[in-house]
Amino acid sequence: MPHKCTQCGREFTDGSTVILKGCPSCGGKKFLYVKSQDIHKDVLEEKTIGQIAEETKQQFLEIKEEKSRKVSSEEHARPRKIEIYDRIESITVVNPGTYELNIEKLAESDELVVRMGSDDKYLVDIHSMGTSKKKKSDRSKK
Amino acid sequence: MNLFIRTKKRLSRFLSAFMKKRQSRIGIYGPPNAGKTTLSNRIVRDWTGDALGPVSEIPHETRRARRKEGITISNQNGSSLTIDIVDTPGVTTKIDYQEFVEYGIEKDEAIKRAREATEGVAEAMHWLREDIDGVIYMLDATLDPFTQVNIMLVGIIESRNLPVMIVANKIDLPDAAPQRIVKAFPQHPVIAISGLEGDNVEALYEKMLEVFG
Numbered sequence: 001m002p003h004k005c006t007q008c009g010r011e012f013t014d015g016s017t018v019i020l021k022g023c024p025s026c027g028g029k030k031f032l033y034v035k036s037q038d039i040h041k042d043v044l045e046e047k048t049i050g051q052i053a054e055e056t057k058q059q060f061l062e063i064k065e066e067k068s069r070k071v072s073s074e075e076h077a078r079p080r081k082i083e084i085y086d087r088i089e090s091i092t093v094v095n096p097g098t099y100e101l102n103i104e105k106l107a108e109s110d111e112l113v114v115r116m117g118s119d120d121k122y123l124v125d126i127h128s129m130g131t132s133k134k135k136k137s138d139r140s141k142k
Numbered sequence: 143m144n145l146f147i148r149t150k151k152r153l154s155r156f157l158s159a160f161m162k163k164r165q166s167r168i169g170i171y172g173p174p175n176a177g178k179t180t181l182s183n184r185i186v187r188d189w190t191g192d193a194l195g196p197v198s199e200i201p202h203e204t205r206r207a208r209r210k211e212g213i214t215i216s217n218q219n220g221s222s223l224t225i226d227i228v229d230t231p232g233v234t235t236k237i238d239y240q241e242f243v244e245y246g247i248e249k250d251e252a253i254k255r256a257r258e259a260t261e262g263v264a265e266a267m268h269w270l271r272e273d274i275d276g277v278i279y280m281l282d283a284t285l286d287p288f289t290q291v292n293i294m295l296v297g298i299i300e301s302r303n304l305p306v307m308i309v310a311n312k313i314d315l316p317d318a319a320p321q322r323i324v325k326a327f328p329q330h331p332v333i334a335i336s337g338l339e340g341d342n343v344e345a346l347y348e349k350m351l352e353v354f355g
Contacts, residue, residue, distance in 0.1 A: 090264070091260060091264070096239075096253055097238070097239030097240075097252065097253035097256040097257070098236075098237070098238045098239060098240075098256065099236070099237045099238075099256060099257075099259075099260040100235060100236050100237075101234065101235050101236070101237065101260065101263050101264075102235070103233055103235060103263065103267060103291065103294060103295065103298070104294060104298065106263065106264050106267035106268075107267045107270060107271060107298045108271075109271075110264075110268055112264075
């Protein structure tokens with residue numbers, strides 16, 4: 001059965017190990033087991049996840065932080081790292097000759113968004129977006 | 143992608159439409175240094191006598207996808223399969239030129255190599271999306287298969303519903319543990335081989351006939 005974050009409602013597949021570090025979207029530490037057929041119930045029936053928990057009588061799964069982590073306030077001060085799946089860029093040029101690749105984005109399309117360095121400067125390759133659309137229309141004509 | 147390749151691709155698409163039969167295109171994917179080119183060379187050499195590309199211990203030796211068309215694999219029972227083999231650049235999430243410098247490559251050359259390797263990953267993913275009909279996923283059996291790249295890439299291949307088989311390579315090395323790979327990907331057939339020594343490649347060909355045939 002999949003999990004849902006009680007704070008932001010993000011869904012996780014069964015057996016997902018990502019949640020062990022807390023929700024990657026909001027940092028929430030509480031998760032609820034939700035039957036796969038009820039996964040969108042909170043949105044469809046405008047219920048809070050708490051209400052669903054009461055209905056299904058499932059227990060919350062709470063991730064406990066490690067003690068060492070609690071002690072270091074530095075950890076909390078540091079901005080939360082954005083998960084690789086949430087990134088918009090397909091390639092990050094960290095330095096000339098050092099690259100980070102978002103293979104999920106690259107697998108989706110040829111459209112290139114390149115992030116330059118760590119200071120959130122982006123290059124959007126409009127050419128790559130233009131050609132792929134053209135190709136698609138070519139194919140649909142056939 | 144340059145104009146030449148694009149034209150060539152269009153031409154081959156046109157020809158294949160003409161002949162109405164297109165061979166299955168099998169992509170060999172995996173992380174860098176798993177032995178993709180070594181295996182491609184072996185397959186191509188075993189069935190056509192040719193070779194596909196150079197091999198080295200430095201990661202990202204293959205930075206452009208290479209293709210060999212019309213390889214016919216057969217067994218003693220008379221089954222046969224004609225495929226195109228595509229050897230792809232190693233897929234990774236991080237490429238750092240320092241890694242090449244450590245192998246004794248000059249800084250400028252290393253930076254160039256890193257850029258080419260990055261393009262190579264993008265190209266490999268492009269092929270996966272457009273032109274590949276089946277995947278041989280190569281893993282180095284001496285390494286832990288549970289990496290972000292492997293899980294993500296196998297997931298991407300599964301989401302495209304492509305037939306896939308996993309090859310646990312380098313079983314000639316003493317610390318190879320192909321069982322770890324079998325446990326990691328129980329949903330797919332796993333064949334343990336040594337691409338370099340040729341151990342168990344017969345079983346690989348047999349499995350290829352079964353999976354891609």
